[in-house]
Amino acid sequence: PKTDIVFLKVHKSASSTVMNILFRFGETHNLTFAFPLGGGYQLYYPHHFLARFVQGFSPQSPRRFNILCHHMRFLQPEVQKVVPSSAIYFSILRNPVQLMESSFVYYKGASAFSRVRSLEEFLSQPYRYYNPASGDRHYARNLMTFDFGFNPDGEVSPERVQLMLKAIEASFDFLLISEYFDESMVLLKEMLCWDLDSVVSFPLNSRDSSTKSPLPDSVVEKLKAWNRLDWEIYTHFNRTFWERIERDIGRERMRREVSALRERRAELARTCLQG
DSSP: OOOOEEEEOOTTSSHHHHHHHHHHHHHHTTOOBOOBTTSSSBSSTTSBOOGGGBTTOOSSSOOOOSEEOSBOBOOHHHHTTTSOTTOEEEEEEOOHHHHHHHHHHHTTTSTTTTTOSSHHHHHHSHHHHOOTTSTTGGGGSOHHHHHTTSOTTOOOOHHHHHHHHHHHHHHOSEEEEGGGHHHHHHHHHHHHTOOGGGGOOOOOSOOOGGGOOOOOHHHHHHHHHHTHHHHHHHHHHHHHHHHHHHHHTOHHHHHHHHHHHHHHHHHHHHHHHHO
């Protein structure tokens, strides 16, 4: 089993559930975690990650931690100072349309959202409410792009998009997709050489479905355009996600593995209810 891991915890993308899996595995195997200096649940986000943000890190006597999985804005040269060179890097993505709708609800106090009554109102005149110089602007535009360390207001040219995608591919061993969470857990199990029970989980921090409603097509298209960099990241790695499954696992085996995962989850749920 792989025990040296960097998980980029992208906001509002089922990442808390994944982090909980890592905590459980790390605790079972007596692994060390890179916790934020001074407590808390973020590594001085939204600043780019620095090694000195980690509790117990010292440049004079650099200590290596097994697992780094708290919210951070990715900066690989600094990350490499606190984890072994053998570490596996991965993250999880979410459809930018649903991601921004979720961000709008969750981060309603953000400066870009605080003066509007609805997402449609914001999208009708985004630059009336959105300030690129604001310290919390990332919650309102290209949030995944920001978490991966890039400029959310950057130019959307084919050349720049390709550079960004190549940089992510160079840094990360694989990316999961939150819309296909069970398939992602099977892929995670395979890539880390873990057993099935290590990736069985129950959703954390998920919204009640009664608070969600379908978005009109016109709003969806505006969301894609406003979050174009996120959309480019998501569509590219959604495609490579299925290509990897086809190549390394196969569709038929994936179906069997997902079925086994769901059965095990249901079994554990029944045990919890009985206990």
